[in-house]
Amino acid sequence: xxxxxxxxxxxxxxxxxxxxxxxxxxxxxxxxxxxxxxxxxxxxxxxxxxxxxxxxxxxxxxxxxxxxxxxxxxxxxxxxxxxxxxxxxxxxxxxxxxxxxxxxxxxxxxxxxxxxxxxxxxxxxxxxxx
Amino acid sequence: xxxxxxxxxxxxxxxxxxxxxxxxxxxxxxxxxxxxxxxxxxxxxxxxxxxxxxxxxxxxxxxxxxxxxxxxxxxxxxxxxxxxxxxxxxxxxxxxxxxxxxxxxxxxxxxxxxxxxxxxxxxxxxxxxxxxxxxxxxxxxxxxxxxxxxxxxxxxxxxxxxxxxxxxxxxxxxxxxxxxxxxxxxxxxxxxxxxxxxxxxxxxxxxxxxxxxxxxxxxxxxxxxxxxxxxxxxxxxxxxxxxxxxxxxxxxxxxxxxxxxxxxxxxxxxxxxxxxxxxxxxxxxxxxxxxxxxxxxxxxxxxxxxxxxxxxxxxxxxxxxxxxxxxxxxxxxxxxxxxxxxxxxxxxxxxxxxxxxxxxxxxxxxxxxxxxxxxxxxxxxxxxxxxxxxxxxxxxxxxxxxxxxxxxxxxxxxxxxxxxxxxxxxxxxxxxxxxxxxxxxxxxxxxxxxxxxxx
Numbered sequence: 001x002x003x004x005x006x007x008x009x010x011x012x013x014x015x016x017x018x019x020x021x022x023x024x025x026x027x028x029x030x031x032x033x034x035x036x037x038x039x040x041x042x043x044x045x046x047x048x049x050x051x052x053x054x055x056x057x058x059x060x061x062x063x064x065x066x067x068x069x070x071x072x073x074x075x076x077x078x079x080x081x082x083x084x085x086x087x088x089x090x091x092x093x094x095x096x097x098x099x100x101x102x103x104x105x106x107x108x109x110x111x112x113x114x115x116x117x118x119x120x121x122x123x124x125x126x127x128x129x130x
Numbered sequence: 131x132x133x134x135x136x137x138x139x140x141x142x143x144x145x146x147x148x149x150x151x152x153x154x155x156x157x158x159x160x161x162x163x164x165x166x167x168x169x170x171x172x173x174x175x176x177x178x179x180x181x182x183x184x185x186x187x188x189x190x191x192x193x194x195x196x197x198x199x200x201x202x203x204x205x206x207x208x209x210x211x212x213x214x215x216x217x218x219x220x221x222x223x224x225x226x227x228x229x230x231x232x233x234x235x236x237x238x239x240x241x242x243x244x245x246x247x248x249x250x251x252x253x254x255x256x257x258x259x260x261x262x263x264x265x266x267x268x269x270x271x272x273x274x275x276x277x278x279x280x281x282x283x284x285x286x287x288x289x290x291x292x293x294x295x296x297x298x299x300x301x302x303x304x305x306x307x308x309x310x311x312x313x314x315x316x317x318x319x320x321x322x323x324x325x326x327x328x329x330x331x332x333x334x335x336x337x338x339x340x341x342x343x344x345x346x347x348x349x350x351x352x353x354x355x356x357x358x359x360x361x362x363x364x365x366x367x368x369x370x371x372x373x374x375x376x377x378x379x380x381x382x383x384x385x386x387x388x389x390x391x392x393x394x395x396x397x398x399x400x401x402x403x404x405x406x407x408x409x410x411x412x413x414x415x416x417x418x419x420x421x422x423x424x425x426x427x428x429x430x431x432x433x434x435x436x437x438x439x440x441x442x443x444x445x446x447x448x449x450x451x452x453x454x455x456x457x458x459x460x461x462x463x464x465x466x467x468x469x470x471x472x473x474x475x476x477x478x479x480x481x482x483x484x485x486x487x488x489x490x491x492x493x494x495x496x497x498x499x500x501x502x503x504x505x506x507x508x509x510x511x512x513x514x515x516x517x518x519x520x521x522x523x524x525x526x527x528x529x530x531x532x533x534x535x536x537x538x539x540x541x542x543x544x545x546x547x548x549x550x551x552x553x554x555x556x557x558x559x560x561x562x563x564x565x566x567x568x569x570x571x572x573x574x575x576x577x578x579x580x581x582x583x584x585x
Contacts, residue, residue: 110199119203126202 011042015123016053016086017116024115029094030068035083038120042127047120053082070094076101083107090119137499137524139440139467139541140305141173142231143259145266146273148174150226151187152303153330154337157222158186160193161209161240162230167191174266177542178307179549192216196232205238213247213254223338224281226273227256234260244280253338255280265497267357267442267468270302274361278368282344289345289369294397296320297328297347297365299358300379301444307544308445310334311553312379316353319380319556322407323390324399345369349396353379354444355481356474377481379448382456382560383415415557422564432571434536436517437461438506440499440525441541442468443478445554449520449540451485452560457567459518461486462509465502466495467541503528510535518567523547536570538563 018032019025027034032055039050057075069075076098083089089102089109099109112119147158147170160167171188175181183190194212196205209227216225225247229240244256257276259269298316303309314334317327328340328347350362350373362373374396380389387408394404426433437459439450443466453459464482466475475495482489496502503525510517510532519529520540529537539547540554554563571577 108198110202111197112199112203114203122203 012040013087014039014085015088015090015120016083017090019116025090025092025112025119027092029091029098030070036116037086040124045124055079055082070098073101080105088123135498139497139499141170141266142261143263143266143269143272144228144230144261145170145174146257146259146269147228148304149270149273151184152332153224154335155185155223157216157220157225158191159213159216159225159227160191161205161227161233161238162196163232164195166230167193173543174304177545178304179544179547186220201232201236204236205233206243209243217252225254228259231261234258253281265469266305267302271357271360275364278364282341283368286342286345291348292346293348295326295347297344297350298353299350299361300353302357303331305542306445307542307549308553311551312555315553315556315558319390323394323404325397347371349374355477356470357444377477378451379444380556381448381554382452383412383557384455385451386556387412411557418561425568429571434516434518435459436513436515438463438517438519440465440467440502440521443470445540447481449554449563454486461489462492463506464489464493467497469497499524536567538566
């Protein structure tokens with residue numbers, strides 16, 4: 001994947017990390033409403049948080065909805081659309097059903113409770129070896 | 131160069147999990163991707179004459195179900211949790227962690243994790259059984275050697291030799307579909323001449339207590355051309371236990387009597403008792419054999435007399451020797467499927483040529499059944515002779531459609547027979563093999579006297 005930044009084409013990819021406070025991967029997919037979208041530059045192995053993607057489903061914004069939405073295909077699809085520029089999805093837990101829906105968008109869903117920094121560095125290491 | 135195997139005659143090293151299942155209350159814990167353990171069971175359990183899941187096999191196998199997350203972040207944390215859970219819910223005498231390909235590639239240290247649990251007093255060992263380590267014959271040896279290295283040698287550091295006690299390392303459980311009956315018969319024969327036997331697997335064994343008694347054996351018996359040899363050498367190095375290597379599995383009268391005399395000689399047993407047992411067994415055997423002689427003379431023109439063997443070196447050599455030497459078949463091809471190393475290949479070739487010089491040029495080492503079938507098909511078509519093929523369920527159509535040949539299911543997969551205590555080993559096994567070969571004459575129905583007379 002190529003990322004264009006300030007007019008320069010770079011080799012890299014994006015990672016969506018489900019993290020409420022921005023340090024650890026701490027949210028289950030069915031409840032995660034904040035994702036840190038991270039831009040990874042493989043040419044110099046650096047990364048930065050590009051944006052914070054909030055998930056507010058249309059019609060129920062800010063209503064305090066707490067039910068797990070992992071089995072709601074419409075909602076999973078909605079999230080996938082919001083994060084579709086990402087290759088990896090870092091999540092504390094995710095069930096098989098949303099994984100199947102997300103697979104249509106070619107997400108690699110990775111379950112972990114690591115810090116964002118450690119997890120992203122592991123992915124960079126993995127991508128380097130591929 | 132890599133190539134595709136169309137019909138694999140063996141599984142991968144992870145198939146060693148079936149070896150664990152063959153030990154009473156042995157619990158495998160698989161550290162591999164979803165499906166790996168199920169595929170092993172499908173091939174080595176169902177494919178071995180529907181042997182069932184057993185105590186902790188098939189769908190009950192504890193598995194980390196490793197995914198991409200474990201590949202990227204490491205799977206040791208998940209494995210620890212899986213082992214902890216298994217120890218809580220599965221009552222076992224021994225727990226063996228087997229790491230599959232993905233764990234092997236990313237370098238998860240299963241031995242270290244097993245060691246952590248062993249330090250807490252649990253009987254846990256770890257085996258790197260990644261598929262690229264070899265086939266399931268290699269996996270079997272990896273498992274056995276790991277149990278000795280990582281558990282037994284620590285628990286029993288010094289041998290307390292018991293006169294007349296022998297450990298038997300022979301057929302690979304499940305890969306030899308008849309392993310239960312075979313081990314029963316081997317034990318029966320050895321006990322018959324006064325040996326006390328650690329048979330180690332199946333219902334003939336006393337379970338894991340036998341394994342803990344391995345160091346105390348007077349000697350180890352390796353009853354196979356190469357499988358088990360590394361274990362015997364290991365035990366010789368740790369406990370100074372001598373070993374006897376008998377590369378030919380005894381099938382039928384001649385070889386079984388020879389085998390028993392060889393054991394008696396090595397163990398310095400009283401020959402009077404040994405000969406008494408052999409004489410009684412031979413008398414019984416000959417009684418049956420003579421009664422079968424009428425069929426041979428009556429149906430002489432229907433009998434098959436060319437032999438093709440598709441099996442591993444242990445079972446294949448034993449049965450072929452019997453069929454050639456005691457039933458008078460002509461060897462036309464031996465297809466060794468267990469992928470032995472170079473030295474073992476030389477041994478296999480020399481054993482076969484000792485049986486019959488006509489094996490020269492007719493020995494093939496090949497793990498792909500399709501390649502083997504292509505060769506046998508051509509030979510059957512060229513010879514037009516009714517033949518006996520010691521093969522598998524995959525060969526049924528190929529064999530029965532050519533020269534009315536007869537198939538005896540010897541190697542995996544065997545999916546059109548149910549196998550419980552059947553065996554082709556020993557005196558009894560020879561008789562069973564005769565039954566199965568010549569029952570093939572009537573596979574399409576009875577041969578009436580009228581039809582018979584027409585020929």
